[in-house]
Amino acid sequence: MRTFILRRLIYAIPTLVGISIITFVIVRLAPGDPIRLFTFGSRATSEDIEALRHLYGLDKPLPLQYVDWLMNILRLDFGQSFIYHQPAAALFLDYVWNTLQLALVALALQLLIGVPLGVIAALKRGTWIDSVIRVLSVAGHAVPTFWLGLVLIIFFAVQLRWLPTGGITTVGKDQWDILDRLRHMLLPAIVLSLTGIALYSRILRTETLDVLGQDYVRTAHAKGLRERTVMFVHALRNALIPVVTALGGILAGLVGGALVVETVFSWPGLGRFTFAAAIAKDYPVIQAGVMISSLLLVISYIIRDIVYAVVDPRISVR
């Protein structure tokens, strides 16, 4: 197991290096010059602009800038934000918790709602319940998240005033107020979990049906075991295997897809912050954001593979 993890981590290094090069190049190829952008409208003179360019090392040739940056990354120095004048990595810590909160709650909703829906659809196959769930599943995939988010805000927040219109805390409430936080998290978490719920319900339905048709299930029935035992002890565990596969990708999707939800609901998370940095061409923050997300992604895939091996004894990690 340990060698497996080590091997996977080592294999991840070329991937991460490749990602870093691509990000580095793309961010600099995009039109616009960050120094001119954040000095536009100020009284900065040409000399001021060139001095800033030199300060941030942007006057060096590109490969040299990349090497400098890489060397710093290895020392865990992600550079200073052009806009905030604070270390990029430290800024992320402020935001990563917010995104993780949302992502984890969304993930929980996906599992708690998506999985049972899929199983129910399989068990009640052919009935109207099955049809309804399948239609909802397709709708869940097709509905654009930003549209749904806006509609929910208009309905629940503006019209009914049951929930806040956005943000993470209410003015005047302490930021550790759990109830307040949950109220703010409800709509964005629901919207964020939608695609996953749709996906899981379909996967589970297919898998459950497949499993229920297997010989060992028939054997279990023949042995006289109760329906519930057959379902939960024998069938479901096997049906869950593809869920684990989907899980790895889902985590990435949550952190990335959270951008849209975060924007619509003003949730101060990583996605929104990195996007704002992209618009402002805040190179250190953009690069740090992409590298950290990539690293999280790699780690989540490794975790997924380990869980996969644990869940399915037929799979070995060797």
Added chain:
Amino acid sequence: MSHPRTGRALIAALAASTLVATACAGGTPSASSGPGASASASAAASEKPQQGGRIIEGTISDIATMQPVLVNDTASGRITGLLYDTLIQQDPKSGEVKPRMASYTTSQDGLTYTFTINDKANWSDGKPITGQDWLTAVTAVAKSAKTVRKSNFQDVQGFNDFKDGKATTISGISIDSSNPKKFSVKMTKVSCPAILDLAGAVGSPLPTQVFGKYLTATSKPEDFDNAPENTNPQVVSGPFLFKEWRKSDQVILGKNDKYWQGAPNVDEYVYKVVANQTAITNGLKTGELTFGSIQAKDLADMQTVDSVKITKYQNLGYTFIGWNTLSPTAVGLADKRVRQALAYGIDMDAVIKAVVFGEATKQVAHHVPVQWAYPSTPLEQYKYDKAKAEQLLKDAGWVKGSDGILAKDGKKFNLTISTNSGNTERETLAQVAADQYKQLGINAVAKPEAFQGLVTKLTTGDQTLEATIIGWSLGGDPDPYQIWHSSQIPNPAKNVTGFGFTGFKDAAMDKAIEDGRNPANGDCSTAARKKSYETFNKILNENQPYNFGYANNVLAVSQKSLQSFAPGSFSTTYNVYEWWIKK
């Protein structure tokens, strides 16, 4: 400076838009202003203000810093202005410079300013605010590597030498030995906009007891630039204290009981980050936000809401179409007659009605009506006249070909009108302009593009830009040097950047600008400078290097419960310590 809203993910783009904000001309961030007698501010001046309550302002982007020296966006400017008071301020309606924390006199030759800080002006830790504190701010600007405000002090004697490490003190600044609150500043030349540069927001005194240690002779620039007190200011001079910054969510300020003009009536001022302008408009309707501005398209709807009050005042800025008179591809733009035709050939009144619902004033020259420099002599109004436009084009040698498109010397009149994508107002203006110019026989197309690219092209003098729609936000002083002086024309060949992207220059205009900025006789009075600006505006009006577009109205909305709120073109929060919430 209108806020650019970029393309698809417009909302998140807005989040950063005020960071990249605006195209300021002579961009002094507006000093907080206000008349000494604030009784004019409220109708309910006779009522005794109730204590308590909270002011909540919505913002689309979060602040970046709370250090006046490093401020470079509107949001940071707002919060920093509530924490640190300025030496002088501007009347919110007229822009007239008046004392705030300090009064000042000018020497006969116009070269020396002597400031006397109010006896009552104190820091929140009880220490008095002194001339040394102002010097600390100037030292910080000189030593900081990240500030964009060094040019504010370039005319102060000895500043450049100090900044470049050639001197250990700034020779032009001296603090009175018998009165630490009195100090004088000697300039190298008479500079009329200087007073706002020196004593406005960038020159807010900084607590020497906090920042002095980062600005010693051996300190490095990053000592000051990375100081923790830049994001956690504990000693302030303004009406509010810093309490908490929940990143990208809210900034919470508490009232400063020791504020020298008297403690504010409200307990807290909260700056809440919201998704976009729609969220601000909704927040004003529901009462979640205490005050804010709305777009013209929402005015009719907001007028039906009983709980709010709407105050209109003119934006200190304008939206325009800039013509690249040096364009190698749109050669027609070099001819003054063509540019005049482009002014007569667009029905700007109809555009104003369509794009901003009539909430704007047409512009035919640089200064806007609310500025004292606004021309008094009547100027050509360029009323929509298609026939006249066609005649002018003909006079300039442009004849319609068989395809209906104007041509001259074998070249067709092509015109691409660029603007920043995501800003509906500007995109609409671009489209309407293109449509109207097509009727004159010009092959005009609208071309939105990302703001980031546009900004670089504009300031570097990229010759692929033919016509650009953008906006200027004007500073407190009417000096138009940065936009209109010939030295500000970008030259890619010589690596010179600037805001004069039209490439238009005129010797008489340069002289008028110079006279208004650095008068030889040292006379910085409004009357003297106004003469120069009359000449200046007349030349622009005649030559039309821009179609000067329009200056829109700001539609400020506030809850009826908010008293003493009286915003103007030059300042909104100048009297925030007098605002109170009526329960």
